[in-house]
Amino acid sequence: MEFKETASGLLNEALDFLSDLRLRMSVEGFMKKLLQAALVLVPGFDMGSVIMEDKDGSYRYVAWTGFKEDLSQVKIPPDRVLIPKGRNPVVIERIYEWDNEFLSGEELKVLKSAGTNRIRKTIAVGINVEGRIVGGFFLDSSLDIEPTEGDLKIVKVFARIASIFATMKLYQERERGYQREIILAMVKAMEARDPYTVGHSERVAKYAVTLAKEIGFSEKDIDRIFWGSMVHDIGKLAVPEHILLKPSRLSPSEFEIIRRHPVVGEEMIKEYPWLEGIRSIVRNHHERWDGKGYPDKLKGDQIPPEVRVVSMADAFDAMTSDRAYRKGISLPEALREIKKQEGKQFDPDVVKEALNVLPEVYKEIYIFQISS
Template identity: 35%
Template structure:
């Protein structure tokens, strides 16, 4: 059709020219040839003009289309860059699982800080955790006075808890229906004037631990996007997994401690002279470890080693343990087995192997003349050297049928006398200060 149109135009123009040029007196072949030439020229010219116009129009349309595609590609590229950054930061968050003893607050802060960094439109945020009584506590927040919010004693039923991460506009309009009027007014005051809120459930196998909220304030031109919900869903599941693991560790730790205390109680019934001894040794050993700058985990280890240090005596005949007179050499050899037996017993309890080693060496001497392995100096575990000092001090100051107890001052002087022989002198000095200062 496009090729026919210029042809028709050319024919019409040629007919007009031909009509104007016809002269009955001069009708000849040259006039006809001229008209045909004009016709061909006009046809070609009009075709070229129309083709050029069509080409330009298509070119500009394609150029516009390419510019639009380029703009979309740039947007997609930036979104991919953001997602890659999110993945890297999420992997950074995952590394926290390598330290299960991490305090919850550190992990909560990390989760919220990274959430606000990755979900760029978000200006403020908070984390609520729920307890078994359906109380909702804001454990960490940015942009809010969460201490004031916690004074409201919020319940889980008063908060919005979606099944998956969800973007909600003007969330306070919904909060007004879930809280009492008085509580809502305070909550709105402390919670700010919000345009959009991205709420993410912290859930694991249908167990809800809490929620993460990210907010955009009214007046902002920013908005959340759908892919933000996918990122936060992953964060929510990761956080829930961490809390589940932490709860398991706590329960497992409680189980181990219950076993330890049961064994100590059994030993106290078996050996009349151990009542209260293990607890005193554990407390003093913990104080020394604290003074020496041990970390929390090491202090905990030495405490439980103190509680269990004599547990191997269960394998020693009761007649020897409760003998009123001094032991003969053969009986003392049996007593010397109790650190090894204690180590064998505790070593079989999962996650208590380190404690078992402390127990095994608490009767070693600094000069190498102790038992069971004759270790000396710093070859003896530092925790065992601490137990050696406080164990001997408590034995010297305790009532025994075969000896008169020493006063605290006399016992301290004996520790000083045996420094760098039986005991680590540095530990003796620290313990001396602890006992002296506690009496002032």
């Protein structure tokens, strides 16, 4: 009776784990939870690991439990990896003997000191994506016990969950790739309508990313700054060509239409969940530090830091490149203008970095363009 209670308690715990699994989790986080839940359900098995194929074709440990070492740096060449081919789990005796035979050097050393020598029995099964093995799911026991049919079934189910997750991740990545191409094509289409803005988004991205790196933004923020820069003017697709290309002064109503592009742009990217983090860059890249910008008249710290960086990069490129209605100004003139706008149009902290960073990138862009 007591055993039953414990077993059902463990089962509940495992089910809690499982209900907590989400596609948004990293592969590492997901597999770790899966492994822990499987160990709860298969008695006598106290260690486990999940290996997955890496981009270079070798296999790496994405999750492990019960080992004494960090296995994240252990890489196994594809011709040395031991994963059963079929969909059914296989029981392997003393798996470390395989390691001793096929692995060497640092890899073997880490695995040994992690305690693989203690393993007596392993239940191993492959992780499949679109019919191809891309990983392995392993439960290990330091006891010399024979897993039951039930144990093997549980492991099979868990490997299946791992396979589904890996497949979904692949689809997610593919879809993201398509979406990126769609977005970049839209940016190209937008720029193509106005010969003066060809390359603008890409240059803004270059200025902004370099500036962000110098200021010390995190990698994640820099990624957002890159995409935000690429996409920031996408709302200009909705501006009629006769306004966009007008060489003379715009009327107030025409000006108003142009000024709508940040809001229209935000509207356009709303349907892409992965662009959620850059909405503010698109919507607010024409705000000013002194609150006199548009569309929300944000002021100072109300403007998110990544937006301030893109605004600076955008303004700098706008100043230094030709437009339908005026010629671009020289680098020294642009730098003087930035200095003049410190605390007015621009965040003073960003200005400080911009004066150092932007000339370098400017030279890189234009020297490269001339010589290529």
